[in-house]
Amino acid sequence: MTSTVPAMTSQVENGKELVLKRTFRAPRQLVFEAFTQAEHLRQWWGPRGWEVTHCTVDLRPGGRWHYCMKCMDPAQGDFYDMESWGLGIYDEITAPERLVYTDYFSDAEGGINNDMPTTQAILTFEEVNGSTNVISRSIYGTEDALKTVMDMGMLQGITETWDRLAEHLTARQES
Template structure:
């Protein structure tokens, strides 16, 4: 029997819970720009931030390839319980419009559920809306309640994450290989990184997964801002993921990523940052982080054009 849900996947009155088949619907309205919502929904670095339904669950990502035909594999770990494996395969990706993926959940080698997940997004530069439909099949019917609770909590986390996420984009008139090599080259990255008038002073730099960049940003007035980037993922010519620390081995203030996409012979660069707290996000916006970040991408384009 397929239940007929209302908001957040709750069956309507009279429907039977715990059936083998169920259709669940989840809705969220958020005061964030549509590009931010899309990035938080699809970018692996952002998904890693919000995917755990509650603090007792640790989600470990084993694979993450967000493109049609790609898949995402993660383990959900709860102390004292067997790990739960979740495999997600991307079937459709229409940027800032829709994604469709299958999801298979297993434990101890046995499949516990399979689902088709459709996410429709819409919005403006001020607000956005996410509607997720889950068509669920569970051999024993035991997974329906868990899906309702897990997706509802996860999407609450997503909304909170989106509220402290900054997304910057620029189309650079150069092939993707050139843009990538200008970014992921220890000789060239310090030459253009930072807003207009800023310079970099590098202590050490290793642009590999597991590597780091320890450096100072020096403002036009001579003010020094210590920085430390730790690189978690490097997929050549596709994306990088890294954490931003306040100075060498200092506290983390953001999870960040950069992606690179072909666009009619040019390259669309997306730079995303999930700040550790909403207060840090608001402070960054207050001192002009969006404008300064766009200046940084502008410097990258000018650097490439000058070579």
């Protein structure tokens, strides 16, 4: 019998809020750690063909998560060898139930790119029969800001990223 991977669902609410939901077959504590520890994030963050080449996490209110993803797949054409830097500043941490941070595009030094949309990310982790439901609410300042990231392929990217997370969680539990 083959088990299927739970699909991610997405919907836009109020024109500027993207809500993503997915169930991961792993305990809530492990899923929370995968979102908040650099050693986990390095293994799964980013779409397929991208690797995290830099990742630091200071998990406390006001702390920073600074990372770089680099495209390592020549088949991705124009994206090959491209770097994408991001910065999260933690607003609220209630382990292992809730994580709130403001997400920015940044540079290698952690300087915020004010030309790109900012997101308030609210993640909740609900344990259900040994699995974990993750609900991500990404709130943008305007409808245009959400449209900008959607036009950049964000839904495909997060789908692949969360697929990689599911694979990482499975591997962690089997080892």
